[in-house]
Amino acid sequence: MSQFWSPAVRALTPYVPGEQPRERLIKLNTNENPYPPSPAIEQVLQAFAVGHLRRYPDPESLALREALAKTHGVEPEQVFVGNGSDEVLALAFQAFFCQPKPLLMPAISYSFYPVYCKLYDIHYRTVALDDRWQIALKAFDADNGGVVFANPNAPTGHGHPRQAVAQLLERIIESVVLVDEAYVDFGGESVVPLIADYPNLLVAGTLSKGRSLAGLRVGYAIGSRELIEGLERVKNSFNSYPIDMLASEVAIASLEDESHFKACCEQVIATRERTRQQLEAMAFEVLPSQTNFLFVRHPRHSGASLFSGLRERGILVRHFNKDGLSDFLRISIGTDDEMGSLVEALQAIL
């Protein structure tokens, strides 16, 4: 606490990201991709003209927005970019959810959402998951100041099909519905094609997961021109140039290499399904996943004890010490070798 802080800052509860350990561990705790990004990036860095860095980048990041538009079959004016999807989400909360009515979100979803609400003084209400740990889209009341959820959801892993989101959008027409597709590349169904029909739909995405670029910090949002313009108004009142020149060129090279991206995602999916079977054979309950992680619990071992047992064996997973979630572990999908080590370690613990 400090007398110099703005009063609201004293009340903040900042987000706590997963640990980035300095020791050598098998790191299955922050849903990073186990495979490297496109090899084309190496050539980008070799060929980059360092002298250009003395200039400001394009404040509108047009080249990157064009590449994203092409990838997603939309127009550049329907694309917004930011310093990671966390920044994009924050700006969207400020642009759309500071409303008299409360924002609705699932009771269990990305834990940064309530943090943004505190930062921007947004009133929100949570909607319980259904009894299969899935987002209860039908329980979202039409009378709200906005809706946000991750699809597929984190840390549970379930994704709703596009049609289910379209049904929600038939009911909720007066506020913005923000669908966070950070994990969509591992088997989810993107709702980007719905933006043509629903001007209140905003879809957030990232290059961190499917494209193995967590270290680069490039995220985006896709929606109607009026939503993108709202985001730009906030962004241009905050920071004119969020995307640096290197990040833009590296991201574009990644977007142009569709085959490397698809092959890595398919490999992660195959490893996930094999790991799921192995864990089920050990009596774990494994929630269905369309992501690059599994959310699991064991009938006879607590989440905390399994977490510690794995950590002692050099394997880091994520354990959420929260009501309703503390029985579970969230395990990111690594390489086949890493998941083999995980399964062996769990067998030893059990």
Added chain:
Amino acid sequence: MSQFWSPAVRALTPYVPGEQPRERLIKLNTNENPYPPSPAIEQVLQAFAVGHLRRYPDPESLALREALAKTHGVEPEQVFVGNGSDEVLALAFQAFFCQPKPLLMPAISYSFYPVYCKLYDIHYRTVALDDRWQIALKAFDADNGGVVFANPNAPTGHGHPRQAVAQLLERIIESVVLVDEAYVDFGGESVVPLIADYPNLLVAGTLSKGRSLAGLRVGYAIGSRELIEGLERVKNSFNSYPIDMLASEVAIASLEDESHFKACCEQVIATRERTRQQLEAMAFEVLPSQTNFLFVRHPRHSGASLFSGLRERGILVRHFNKDGLSDFLRISIGTDDEMGSLVEALQAIL
């Protein structure tokens, strides 16, 4: 306007950065450094292990903060880093200036400051410059919710010595004084040594100007641990990882190459002083500058007509179409050749 925007977003007046022209012009409009950044950066990019990008960066950017701390003779805990100094300034406004009393700023200074105030609903009052276009530090009332100014100031170019800022800090002890040193590398006197004595002093800096890295987006703030902690609370409620891996490594390489940095700044200063003499010989009034730009006006030619005349001759400078400033041009210092072309073009126009 859109029904979906948060009400406050409808009232925003976003910042408008200087034009980034697509044609080939002599570009003296956004205070970029005319010399390339450290040649060591090329080796960083050649040697960068692209596979690391699949991981999240260090959310605390410790290596970069250590390099900045070493450069400025402070501790890493006294350093905050962000995506350009614009982001750092924005987070500082939110962290410290959302107060019941008004923020004070010079009537003429960096035009992003009032934009941040609108974004965060901060009440502010401006203090007129003195009759020599200098910030009137003695006119800043001690009863305030914060103070912000650029030193040296933009777009006027004048810098106060450290002792003058220390006198202000003797009077203003209950609110945060934010000194924006974006232009300090071109002959200004940094107030960083004062942070040991004044826990309410926050100094913002950037690698964009002196270190020729506008395209990289790395800015920082230096202050007491309690101010840095306030910034971190806001940052960790907004975006966990604002500095990407490449930006961190490139920035560190630049900070380690002090001789290249010093040589470029000295060259800019020498060119500025020669240009000043040439402009004065043509009857221009040239305000004293400790920055990489000159703020000039001519007794017989309007700012607007000189701006257009230069543009027609392929030279882009900055003209502010605002009360009190419209007579002036702000001319960034380019290479000797570029400034030679500028002087020739002005001679032709006059």
